[in-house]
Every structure is written in C-alpha cells, then in structure tokens.
Amino acid sequence: MSVSAETIPSAPAEPWRRRLLRSLLYGHNSNRAAKARARVGLAIIAFAVVYCIIAVRLVMFAAVSDGRVAHRVVSGDAIATARPDILDRNGEVLATDVRVPSLYAEPRRLIDVDEAVELLTADLPDLDATELRERLSSRRGFVWLKRDITSEQQREIYHQGLPGIGFLNENKRDYPNGAEVSHLLGRVDIDNQGTAGVEKWLDNQGLAALHLAGLATDRLQTPVQLAVDLRVQHALRDELVKARDKFHAIASAGLVLNVRTGEIVAMVSEPDYDPNIPHNPRDQSLINRLTTGVYEMGSTFKAFTVAMALDSGKVTLKSSFDAHNPLHYGKFDIHDFEPMQRSLSVPEIFTYSSNIGAARIAMAMGVDAHKAFLKKMGQLDRLRTELPESAEPIVPKRWSELNTITIAFGHGLSVAPLQAVMGVGALMNGGILIPPTFLKRTEAEAQALGKRVIKPETSAMMRYLMRLNVEKGTASKADVVGYYIGGKTGTADKVVFGRYSKTRVLTDFMAVLPADQPRYVLLIMLDEPKALPETHGFTTSGWNAVPTGGAVVARIAPLLGIEPRLDLPPADQQILASLKENR
Amino acid sequence: MIFRVINIVVIGALVLAAAYVYRIKFDSTVQAEHLAKLRGEVRRERDRIAALRAEWGELDNPARIEILAKRFLQIKPIAPTQFDSLDRLPERPPDDARAANDDPIGGMIGNLDPPETGTIPAPAATPPDQPSGAPSQPSGAPSR
Numbered sequence: 001m002s003v004s005a006e007t008i009p010s011a012p013a014e015p016w017r018r019r020l021l022r023s024l025l026y027g028h029n030s031n032r033a034a035k036a037r038a039r040v041g042l043a044i045i046a047f048a049v050v051y052c053i054i055a056v057r058l059v060m061f062a063a064v065s066d067g068r069v070a071h072r073v074v075s076g077d078a079i080a081t082a083r084p085d086i087l088d089r090n091g092e093v094l095a096t097d098v099r100v101p102s103l104y105a106e107p108r109r110l111i112d113v114d115e116a117v118e119l120l121t122a123d124l125p126d127l128d129a130t131e132l133r134e135r136l137s138s139r140r141g142f143v144w145l146k147r148d149i150t151s152e153q154q155r156e157i158y159h160q161g162l163p164g165i166g167f168l169n170e171n172k173r174d175y176p177n178g179a180e181v182s183h184l185l186g187r188v189d190i191d192n193q194g195t196a197g198v199e200k201w202l203d204n205q206g207l208a209a210l211h212l213a214g215l216a217t218d219r220l221q222t223p224v225q226l227a228v229d230l231r232v233q234h235a236l237r238d239e240l241v242k243a244r245d246k247f248h249a250i251a252s253a254g255l256v257l258n259v260r261t262g263e264i265v266a267m268v269s270e271p272d273y274d275p276n277i278p279h280n281p282r283d284q285s286l287i288n289r290l291t292t293g294v295y296e297m298g299s300t301f302k303a304f305t306v307a308m309a310l311d312s313g314k315v316t317l318k319s320s321f322d323a324h325n326p327l328h329y330g331k332f333d334i335h336d337f338e339p340m341q342r343s344l345s346v347p348e349i350f351t352y353s354s355n356i357g358a359a360r361i362a363m364a365m366g367v368d369a370h371k372a373f374l375k376k377m378g379q380l381d382r383l384r385t386e387l388p389e390s391a392e393p394i395v396p397k398r399w400s401e402l403n404t405i406t407i408a409f410g411h412g413l414s415v416a417p418l419q420a421v422m423g424v425g426a427l428m429n430g431g432i433l434i435p436p437t438f439l440k441r442t443e444a445e446a447q448a449l450g451k452r453v454i455k456p457e458t459s460a461m462m463r464y465l466m467r468l469n470v471e472k473g474t475a476s477k478a479d480v481v482g483y484y485i486g487g488k489t490g491t492a493d494k495v496v497f498g499r500y501s502k503t504r505v506l507t508d509f510m511a512v513l514p515a516d517q518p519r520y521v522l523l524i525m526l527d528e529p530k531a532l533p534e535t536h537g538f539t540t541s542g543w544n545a546v547p548t549g550g551a552v553v554a555r556i557a558p559l560l561g562i563e564p565r566l567d568l569p570p571a572d573q574q575i576l577a578s579l580k581e582n583r
Numbered sequence: 584m585i586f587r588v589i590n591i592v593v594i595g596a597l598v599l600a601a602a603y604v605y606r607i608k609f610d611s612t613v614q615a616e617h618l619a620k621l622r623g624e625v626r627r628e629r630d631r632i633a634a635l636r637a638e639w640g641e642l643d644n645p646a647r648i649e650i651l652a653k654r655f656l657q658i659k660p661i662a663p664t665q666f667d668s669l670d671r672l673p674e675r676p677p678d679d680a681r682a683a684n685d686d687p688i689g690g691m692i693g694n695l696d697p698p699e700t701g702t703i704p705a706p707a708a709t710p711p712d713q714p715s716g717a718p719s720q721p722s723g724a725p726s727r
Contacts, residue, residue, distance in 0.1 A: 062608060085633075092640065092643070093636050093637065093639075093640040094640075096633050096636060096637050096640070097633060098630070098633055098634045098637055099630045099633075099634070174637045176637050176638070176639075176640025176641040176643075176644060177640065177641075177644050177646075178644070178646075180644070180645075180646060230645060231645055234644075234645035234646055234649075235645075238646070238649070480663065481663050481664060482663030482664065482666070483663060554660075554662075554663070555660065557663070558661060558666075563666065563668070564663035564664070564666045566663075566664065
C-alpha cells in the first residue's frame with residue numbers, strides 16, 4: 001500500500017533505482033492509476049463490512065442486555081428446582097416450596113481455613129469441625145457446607161465477612177400436614193427431586209427435564225390438584241391409628257374410593273412417616289401396603305365369586321348349594337368357620353361367609369370362566385396408577401381346579417388391596433370397571449374410561465347381598481345408623497414359613513356406602529390383629545376391621561356429603577324391589 | 584457546495600439520532616432495572632406468601648384442630664340422628680298469625696278454627712304418596 005501511495009504522483013523525473021524496483025515489481029506497462037482505484041475500492045468495502053459488523057453487534061447488545069438485567073437478580077438462587085404446589089381436592093396445601101438459605105464455600109478463594117472453621121463452628125454448633133476443615137482444605141471449586149440454615153444464622157455468618165463463603169437460596173419442600181398424607185405424596189430428596197409417590201410421578205411428567213435444563217426457577221408452575229380430601233384422610237388415619245393400637249396389629253391400612261369417578265379420596269397405610277424428616281427409604285415396615293403389598297384378601301373375594309355366578313345367569317339369588325360336609329378335594333379339606341351342616345342359598349353363603357359354598361359356586365362355573373372373570377375384573381394384572389409404586393399380583397402358574405376352589409374364597413391369589421377395591425367398586429357402581437386415580441376426575445371422564453364388566457342387575461344384587469351382610473351377617477358391627485352401609489368381611493390366614501398360620505391373620509372389610517345409591521367404597525385392613533377380651537378371643541374381621549370401618553364411616557360420611565337417612569326399609573325392599581320394578 | 588451542505592445536514596442528523604438513541608437506550612435501561620427490581624419484589628412476596636401458606640397449612644391441619652377442639656370446645660361430632668332435611672321442616676305459620684306481633688301464638692290459636700291453615704299435614708293422608716325413606720311423623724323429627 002505504502003508503495004502505491006508514494007508512487008501516485010509519478011513523473012519521468014524518477015531516480016533510476018526506483019524505476020528499476022517498480023519494473024521488477026509490477027512489470028513495464030501496468031496502469032497504476034487503475035490499480036490504485038481498485039485497491040481503494042477494496043479498502044472501502046472492507047471497512048464498510050467491519051463497520052456493519054460493529055453496528056449489528058451494537059444492536060444485538062442493546063437488545064439482549066435487558067434480559068441480562070432481569071437475570072442478575074435471580075443469580076442469588078442458582079439451583080433451579082422449583083416444584084409445583086400440591087393441593088387437596090378442596091385447595092388445601094399438601095406440599096409447597098419454601099425458600100431457605102444454604103451455606104456453601106469456594107475453597108480456592110478461601111484465605112485462612114482455620115479462621116473460617118473457627119468462625120463457622122461458632123455460628124453453626126452442629127457442624128462437625130474436622131469434616132468442615134477437610135471440606136474447606138480441598139481444592140474444589142464449590143462445596144456445600146450446610147443446607148437449610150435459619151435466616152439469623154445467615155445474617156451472622158454474613159457479618160463475619162469471610163471470603164469464599166456464600167449463600168444460595170434453595171427451594172425446600174414443605175409438607176404442612178406431616179405424616180397425614182405421607183404415602184400418597186411420597187417425598188423428595190435433598191435436591192428437591194421426587195423419589196416416591198405423587199412427587200415422583202410429577203418428575204416423570206417432565207418436571208425432571210425442566211430441572212435438568214435449569215428452567216424451573218420460578219413459582220409460576222400451576223399447582224397440581226389431587227383427588228384426596230385432607231379431612232377424610234385425617235379421619236381415616238386417626239381411626240386406623242387407634243385400631244392399630246387397640247388390636248396391637250403390626251399394620252393397618254385404609255382406602256376410600258369414589259365408585260362413580262374412580263377417585264381415591266383417602267389412602268392411609270399405617271405405619272407411615274413424616275415426609276419432612278429424611279429417613280431410610282428401604283425400611284420395609286413403611287411400605288405402602290395398599291399399592292406395593294400383595295395380599296390374599298380372604299372372604300372379600302367371595303364377592304367376585306358370587307358376582308360371577310349371578311352375572312352368568314346360571315345362578316340366581318334363590319339357588320342353593322350343598323354345604324353339609326367339608327369339601328374334599330384331593331388331600332385337601334375345605335372347612336367353614338361356622339359349619340351350618342345344610343344346603344345354603346346364595347345369600348346365606350355370602351352372609352355366613354361359607355367357604356364350602358363359595359368353592360361349590362366356583363366349581364359350578366368352571367375354571368376357565370373363573371379365571372376369565374377375574375381377568376376381566378382386573379385382578380390378575382398389575383394395576384398402574386399415578387403412583388410409581390405398584391405390585392404385580394401373585395397368580396398361580398398352573399391354574400387347576402384346586403386353585404379355583406381356594407381363590408373362590410380368597411386364598412391362593414395375592415392382589416394389591418387397591419386392585420381389589422377397584423374390582424369391588426365395579427361390582428357396586430352398576431358394573432363399570434373404572435381405573436382408580438389420585439387426580440381429580442369428573443364423572444363424565446370416568447365413564448369414558450370405564451368399561452362394563454357386569455350387568456347393572458347383577459350389581460344391584462351384589463349391593464343387596466352387601467347390605468344383607470351388614471343387616472344380619474358377619475359385618476353387623478358396621479351398621480352405623482343412617483348411612484345404609486353394605487359390606488363384606490374377610491379374614492385370611494397369613495402364610496408363615498410356607499404354611500398357613502392359624503393364629504396370624506390379615507383381616508379386611510370392604511364397605512359400600514350407601515348400599516342403595518353407591519357413592520364410595522371403603523377398605524379397612526388390619527395386619528395381624530390380636531384377640532382382646534372384648535372380642536371374646538376372636539381375631540376375625542367382624543371383631544376388629546368391621547367396628548373400625550363403622551367408626552370411620554360415622555366420621556367421614558358427613559365430610560363426603562352423604563346425607564343420613566333414617567328409617568330405611570331392609571335391603572330386600574330397598575334394593576331388590578327396585579330391581580324387580582325395572583324388569 | 585451542495586455536497587458540503589448535505590454533509591453538514593447529515594452530520595447534524597447523525598448527532599441528533601445518536602442523542603435520541605442514547606436517550607431511548609438510557610430510558611430502557613432504567614425501565615429494565617425497575618422491572619427487574621419489581622420482579623425481584625414479586626418473587627420475594629411470592630416466597631413469603633408460600634411460607635405463610637405453608638404455616639397456615641400447619642396451623643389448619645385437621646389433627647391440630649381436633650386436639651384444640653377437644654381441649655377447648657364443648658362441641659361433639661354430629662351424630663347421624665341429628666341431621667334432618669329441609670322438606671321435613673314444619674310449614675311456616677300463616678301470615679295473619681305472624682302479623683299479630685304482640686301475641687303471635689295467641690293469634691295463631693285464634694286462626695286455628697278455619698281448616699285450611701295446614702301447619703301440620705294430616706298424617707293419615709300422607710303415607711301412600713310419600714317416598715319410602717320419608718318419616719311417618721314429620722313433626723316429631725327435630726326433637727330427636
């Protein structure tokens with residue numbers, strides 16, 4: 001460039017040395033003026049491009065910097081793990097996020113480790129000094145010192161002015177109701193990631209991805225509303241805790257299901273835990289017995305047996321089956337708890353809870369029909385709900401006639417109790433099997449999801465039998481005046497070391513309320529209740545689970561908006577009469 | 584000459600535009616800071632609301648209310664027999680009975696003679712068309 005600039009005023013009076021240099025560089029006959037113009041043009045274009053780039057960058061900076069300003073404030077809480085609030089069906093808070101400061105250190109920026117250890121342990125006495133020193137001496141960029149400190153502690157540490165020590169506001173999950181809704185909600189770990197229950201379900205719904213992308217900083221996510229009713233949940237839990245203490249049972253569990261929508265209004269599995277307090281998640285005594293455990297449900301399964309027979313049309317309420325003698329099958333004898341020594345009608349089989357009768361009904365229907373019916377009722381497949389915990393039912397691999405006989409009265413097939421409740425709900429609600437849910441659902445949505453499994457008339461007959469069982473059967477202690485409860489008891493011998501124990505039992509009670517216009521199904525389950533003086537030495541369901549169920553109904557029915565009706569006629573008039581009219 | 588004028592005009596326009604853009608930019612920065620401050624305040628308020636809601640949830644917990652109610656209140660849980668429906672309420676007294684302010688009961692008794700008062704339905708007439716769940720003696724229900 002400099003060469004061309006100097007040579008523009010070219011003249012013949014050029015020193016010969018320069019002329020030589022020029023002819024060497026450019027040749028003899030080059031038009032230097034044209035070349036110079038082209039070069040200037042090139043330079044102009046180059047500069048124009050550079051200025052354009054600068055201008056564009058300026059515009060970009062001006063446009064983007066607004067966003068930067070907004071983000072600067074947020075940087076105090078870097079951990080993006082906000083979770084949506086969880087509400088019960090009436091809008092009560094079940095789980096929410098609260099901001100708590102957490103203390104961290106950047107050891108590389110720390111000047112005097114000893115001083116820092118001394119000052120920090122003075123303010124946080126529960127901090128282990130040796131561990132703290134170890135952490136601060138490491139050459140890492142970032143270490144947590146203590147999560148969840150109080151604002152007073154934060155203020156004092158802040159005023160010490162230690163370099164390399166800082167605070168981050170973290171979201172901490174808070175469960176205001178403590179243990180009341182524990183199994184349903186599940187829990188979160190220290191990083192606010194769901195590890196069980198509905199919390200884990202939320203993570204699987206895309207929240208975990210949001211956390212990973214660091215987007216879930218704000219509290220703007222819409223709250224999740226569950227079907228559970230906190231008041232009903234409390235009443236159920238309170239009664240179950242009382243029952244567990246009274247009968248010295250190792251566990252008690254209860255469930256309230258809306259039979260029209262499949263909503264789970266309350267679910268309690270005692271013993272439970274306070275999700276606010278971290279604990280060992282592998283503790284087997286704390287499992288959710290309703291979804292994670294599988295049990296032989298005992299005589300409540302007779303409801304399925306009888307419903308199958310009535311629905312087939314081959315058996316009516318007037319049919320009778322021989323129950324004179326224990327039923328021999330191979331080397332097995334099937335006995336009744338209270339042998340009647342005569343032929344029993346179908347209602348009698350149900351209300352006396354006759355094993356022999358139920359077995360004979362199932363045998364009359366055949367193995368394949370029995371299996372197909374239970375399959376249709378959803379008792380043979382794993383039931384999946386929103387909760388990540390679910391258990392596969394234990395179904396016999398080879399289903400022989402003996403299996404059908406025992407399953408007819410509830411032994412030999414282990415199902416998750418929630419599954420059994422779903423099936424009984426279908427028997428009660430007019431014959432539509434609705435998958436249960438923990439989220440709010442309308443009746444129309446439930447009808448769209450449900451599928452018809454039995455005829456409405458069969459359902460009415462089953463409700464009649466359930467009511468009859470409370471009026472004069474094994475569940476008479478649950479007859480709370482005014483709510484027209486129907487119910488079936490179940491007492492299953494537990495398998496201990498591979499054989500059925502005579503002393504250890506699992507008792508359950510499946511109730512429908514009200515029996516003539518079913519709205520809710522209630523399950524009460526007690527694991528190994530002990531005999532008491534007032535139960536006259538009995539451990540059967542009628543003496544422990546049934547009174548508990550009655551007490552629960554008396555408390556929850558007003559909460560569920562069920563109006564007490566007094567002076568209702570007995571079941572054969574109230575339920576069966578309408579059935580005959582319809583025909 | 585004309586070029587020089589244009590140059591001067593353009594330079595003047597450039598300076599004005601720069602000043603104007605600077606002002607807009609400055610204003611927008613101020614607004615953005617303000618916005619960020621408000622956002623921070625909103626966040627803090629939301630956090631405070633959440634903390635208060637959590638606290639309220641703890642105070643409003645049915646278990647706690649139950650303990651407090653048992654300790655301080657005479658009230659007991661309502662029994663099924665204490666419920667009654669509105670349609671089983673006795674009918675409202677006729678207007679002329681209520682009009683007699685000084686002695687409403689006396690006025691009512693005075694008006695009993697005409698048979699169309701109908702404060703209490705005749706029990707004999709009702710059972711056939713009553714629903715099965717309804718009582719036989721409506722007036723006796725509230726006292727139970």
